[in-house]
Amino acid sequence: MSASDLNAVVTLVNRISPWLMVLQVVPDGWTFPEFIPGQYTTVGLFGTAPRRDLAEREVTPADPYKLIQRAYCIASSPVNKEFVEFFIHLVPHGVLSPRLFALKIGDRVNLSDRITGAFTFHDVPDDANVALIATGTGLAPYVSMLSTHLRFGSQRRVAVLHGVRNSWDLGYRSILMTMQHLRSNVTYVPVISRPADEPVPWRRAIGHVQDVWNGPVLAQAWGSRPTPEDTHAFLCGSPHMIDDMAALLVDEDFRECAGDVPGQIHVERYWFASPASATQRKQATPSLPGHY
Amino acid sequence: MTYVVTESCVKCKYMDCVTPCPVNCFHEGVNMLVIDPDECIDCDACRPVCPVHAIQPDSKPDLEQWLAVNADFTKRWPRITKKKDRPTDADKWAGVPNKFQKYFDPRPPEG
Numbered sequence: 001m002s003a004s005d006l007n008a009v010v011t012l013v014n015r016i017s018p019w020l021m022v023l024q025v026v027p028d029g030w031t032f033p034e035f036i037p038g039q040y041t042t043v044g045l046f047g048t049a050p051r052r053d054l055a056e057r058e059v060t061p062a063d064p065y066k067l068i069q070r071a072y073c074i075a076s077s078p079v080n081k082e083f084v085e086f087f088i089h090l091v092p093h094g095v096l097s098p099r100l101f102a103l104k105i106g107d108r109v110n111l112s113d114r115i116t117g118a119f120t121f122h123d124v125p126d127d128a129n130v131a132l133i134a135t136g137t138g139l140a141p142y143v144s145m146l147s148t149h150l151r152f153g154s155q156r157r158v159a160v161l162h163g164v165r166n167s168w169d170l171g172y173r174s175i176l177m178t179m180q181h182l183r184s185n186v187t188y189v190p191v192i193s194r195p196a197d198e199p200v201p202w203r204r205a206i207g208h209v210q211d212v213w214n215g216p217v218l219a220q221a222w223g224s225r226p227t228p229e230d231t232h233a234f235l236c237g238s239p240h241m242i243d244d245m246a247a248l249l250v251d252e253d254f255r256e257c258a259g260d261v262p263g264q265i266h267v268e269r270y271w272f273a274s275p276a277s278a279t280q281r282k283q284a285t286p287s288l289p290g291h292y
Numbered sequence: 293m294t295y296v297v298t299e300s301c302v303k304c305k306y307m308d309c310v311t312p313c314p315v316n317c318f319h320e321g322v323n324m325l326v327i328d329p330d331e332c333i334d335c336d337a338c339r340p341v342c343p344v345h346a347i348q349p350d351s352k353p354d355l356e357q358w359l360a361v362n363a364d365f366t367k368r369w370p371r372i373t374k375k376k377d378r379p380t381d382a383d384k385w386a387g388v389p390n391k392f393q394k395y396f397d398p399r400p401p402e403g
Contacts, residue, residue: 040337042315042333042335069315070333070335071314071333071336071337112314114312114313114314114337116312116314116335116337117336117337118340259340259345269336271334
């Protein structure tokens with residue numbers, strides 16, 4: 001199978017908002033390899049694929065013959081043999097996501113058979129609690145983890161802290177509420193940063209995931225504040241949130257996993273901010289509604 | 293944005309990075325690999341698997357030299373898509389300083 005093939009078929013396009021979508025694809029004539037929840041693969045389209053109307057015009061037109069591939073965390077569980085799912089944010093000046101947002105059911109995409117990533121439960125002790133902390137589509141790996149690991153009767157406590165701007169950006173909200181209802185050890189904490197825009201008063205957490213971590217919610221749900229002795233923390237999404245949360249966790253004596261050095265902080269940055277000026281950092285950060 | 297292969301790769305050339313790369317953007321020299329900056333999609337699959345931590349994202353500071361090396365030698369060296377056997381003395385060179393200055397070989401591999 002050549003990497004240049006459009007080797008998978010789009011079976012569902014769920015547009016949650018103008019800039020958020022859930023994409024389901026099915027490999028055509030081959031089997032998606034086994035993977036571990038939290039890992040990622042790439043999705044690709046050729047430059048000939050149309051861009052969505054609301055995306056910004058390309059300054060430099062994409063090469064029509066080149067496959068444009070980008071890495072996305074797999075949101076579906078490896079036990080799901082029926083389709084592979086992704087939770088995708090539109091980057092309006094981006095090269096691939098505007099093309100993904102123009103997809104229809106039946107269209108073909110390239111789905112890589114190379115799956116990788118260390119953002120998994122591999123180094124989490126069986127009895128450790130986990131705090132799954134995300135902004136935006138950083139939720140995707142956690143959906144895969146929860147829909148896999150919760151099957152068995154582990155008593156570990158699991159908290160999902162999901163930070164977005166508004167409630168309609170949450171994604172998977174119903175599923176996570178259901179998981180919380182079905183499993184007494186799951187705590188779901190959606191947090192929004194723009195309550196004034198909500199159509200009905202928002203009664204859950206307001207601010208950012210950092211505020212939830214610093215507040216009383218987890219201690220109330222778990223009976224005590226998480227500590228590095230009993231909890232592993234996963235951070236996924238914007239580098240700004242990750243840097244802030246990592247600093248908070250390190251202050252509480254959590255340690256970041258680094259290669260062979262074990263730790264309790266697991267990190268997956270969705271993009272990198274430049275180390276240069278603050279202006280450059282802002283430019284590196286997508287500025288669409290829905291980015292945090 | 294891209295990732296770059298740096299100093300530690302020279303003479304070690306473990307090539308663990310080639311296997312997870314989804315876009316086959318590594319190019320092979322005699323005693324080092326480089327990353328094609330136009331192909332790299334910043335997915336971070338390669339960085340953690342290098343035994344000598346030779347790969348960095350270009351968001352880290354002070355990588356200008358390596359950006360140039362990776363860009364230049366991408367043009368001169370063939371693409372490598374499958375990991376090969378590491379040099380028999382690879383472990384001996386792990387952690388040795390100043391390898392690029394002393395030992396870097398600009399030629400493409402033979403054969």
